[in-house]
Amino acid sequence: xxxxxxxxxxxxxxxxxxxxxxxxxxxxxxxxxxxxxxxxxxxxxxxxxxxxxxxxxxxxxxxxxxxxxxxxxxxxxxxxxxxxxxxxxxxxxxxxxxxxxxxxxxxxxxxxxxxxxxxxxxxxxxxxxxxxxxxxxxxxxxxxxxxxxxxxxxxxxxxxxxxxxxxxxxxxxxxxxxxxxx
Numbered sequence: 001x002x003x004x005x006x007x008x009x010x011x012x013x014x015x016x017x018x019x020x021x022x023x024x025x026x027x028x029x030x031x032x033x034x035x036x037x038x039x040x041x042x043x044x045x046x047x048x049x050x051x052x053x054x055x056x057x058x059x060x061x062x063x064x065x066x067x068x069x070x071x072x073x074x075x076x077x078x079x080x081x082x083x084x085x086x087x088x089x090x091x092x093x094x095x096x097x098x099x100x101x102x103x104x105x106x107x108x109x110x111x112x113x114x115x116x117x118x119x120x121x122x123x124x125x126x127x128x129x130x131x132x133x134x135x136x137x138x139x140x141x142x143x144x145x146x147x148x149x150x151x152x153x154x155x156x157x158x159x160x161x162x163x164x165x166x167x168x169x170x171x172x173x174x175x176x177x178x179x180x181x182x
Contacts, residue, residue, distance in 0.1 A: 067151060069138050069163045071175050078102045083136030084128070086111075088150045089169070093142065100140060100172050104128035108146045111153050133159050140165040140172075 069077070077083045078101070085103040087094065094105055104126050106114045114122060115130075122130035131137045137159060139147035144166035154162045165171075 069165045084131040085138045087140045088146045111150045137162045141168050143168045
């Protein structure tokens with residue numbers, strides 16, 4: 001039911017966003033942004049991407065647990081090859097600390113551009129198959145902060161089946177590498 005409603009919202013969202021009746025303004029109230037139809041001097045424009053992302057996230061997912069992947073879920077996804085794992089850390093971090101086997105490295109600063117590339121160019125630059133907008137994608141980083149930003153970027157680009165691994169490399173290394181050294 002929720003998925004059906006979400007797909008309907010995604011189809012009509014461009015019309016909603018182009019409507020002038022939609023409040024896309026916010027005002028700064030002691031450092032925080034709140035929706036408001038005010039027209040004071042402290043008006044700030046929401047970016048359409050942020051607004052769309054928040055609208056979709058609130059409508060399409062019940063909670064943050066829908067977007068979070070556990071260590072066991074990530075292992076299963078990698079074993080069955082039922083999704084793409086994108087590590088958004090910098091290449092030097094992977095060389096110095098290691099990486100999740102089977103993941104593709106796309107640094108966070110390149111995620112927006114990378115997810116809009118031609119599939120052949122994506123493969124040449126990043127060494128893996130480019131995910132489609134409906135593929136299961138899991139973003140990972142060191143500890144879950146950058147992967148959440150990458151997830152939000154992917155949603156804003158129309159990717160519908162995205163999650164992140166909040167434990168990141170720290171949790172993966174603790175569960176996989178350090179246990180094998182005992």
